[in-house]
């Protein structure tokens with residue numbers, strides 16, 4: 001069943017895959033099977049062992065968690081678009097060096113899922129003949145971003161967008177720069193990508209600032225002035 005558990009939010013074009021629907025269907029099926037096995041009027045006559053029930057319950061819990069974070073990701077992305085439409089649109093129209101559109105996939109996850117001290121992660125690699133084309137676990141011409149759904153989630157997303165904004169059109173050169181500047185040396189992990197000559201780091205910081213300015217304007221523009229970004233799953 002884990003094949004169904006693919007959390008994908010396709011940014012901006014918001015082309016959700018069928019996986020979320022499959023997940024919801026699977027959840028309903030699992031709940032029905034569990035309820036049936038516990039029912040005194042068990043129509044199928046099939047009984048689950050206690051161990052099978054435990055496993056089924058655990059699957060149900062993980063599917064519910066998946067759906068919660070999927071829905072949270074959807075809300076956070078929508079909120080980012082309201083607060084900072086320009087940053088959103090810049091990433092929406094990003095192209096690689098060859099002029100090919102690159103899709104950015106975002107997911108917000110529980111803070112425990114990222115390594116200790118890490119709040120966000122962007123994945124983009126080179127593949128094939130073209131050293132200028134990105135790929136991630138979502139395929140060719142894609143970038144993947146994972147952000148901890150904490151209090152600074154949207155600011156972190158803006159920061160990662162800044163890295164992406166520079167790296168996608170400069171993938172080959174940046175990859176060489178990265179190896180030269182950071183590999184074979186030991187740095188604190190939060191320094192990597194941020195030495196004083198790293199354009200990717202510079203734009204990331206700039207995107208963070210721009211988001212913060214947009215957020216201040218957003219706060220000012222709403223009447224009650226108390227709506228903070230959603231930052232946790234219920």
Ligand SMILES: [Zn+2]
Nearest residue numbers: 159193201204
């Ligand atoms: Zn950074």
